[in-house]
Amino acid sequence: NNPKKTGPTLNETFLGLLYPTENYKVYGYLTNTKVKFILVTTDLDVRDADVRNFFRRFHSAYVDAVSNPFHVPGKKITSRTFAERVSTIVKSFGLSTAV
Template identity: 45%
Template sequence: MVHTSMDVADKTISTRGKALVKQREPYLGLLYPIEDYKAYGYVTNSKVKFVMVVDSSNTALRDNEICSMIRKLHSFCTDMVCNPFYNPGDRIQSRAFDKVVTSIMIQVC
């Protein structure tokens, strides 16, 4: 499911065209719904892609809530990567980051 969502994200990004690069919205919205799950996408300026998979039965989650959760995750990932002690490509090991991810996952569940 995640691989298919990545393909849909790539196609969505490429169909937006180069003319809209300055106006590009990073949140891609619903990428791939199946019976039990829905996959939402987000792409950064540096072409890093986030895919959030949620349970389809969770009707309390709205599109704007998913978007804000992914933006929050992106913000904390950026903070971790900008840390001068972080080596690019290494796994992010931070209690603060773990707390943010846990709080996001609690909202989804």
């Protein structure tokens, strides 16, 4: 076992770039409960770290929404808070505070 080894870990749910084309890229993410998230972006210069962060934030919002005792499993998520969080996550995608 090499602790410095790079690559996916046992708990890694980021599937990475699934399908690149001339005009867009498709990324995938699979939760531990087998829920699949897909991100399609026209930003061809997007970094994997930004995509991973997007999926982690989206997954967190999703978990909070489906953990709501008023949410009915298998039904559409109708939470206004979830919609606002997703909107914020999407708007901030690709924006970096690093100079």
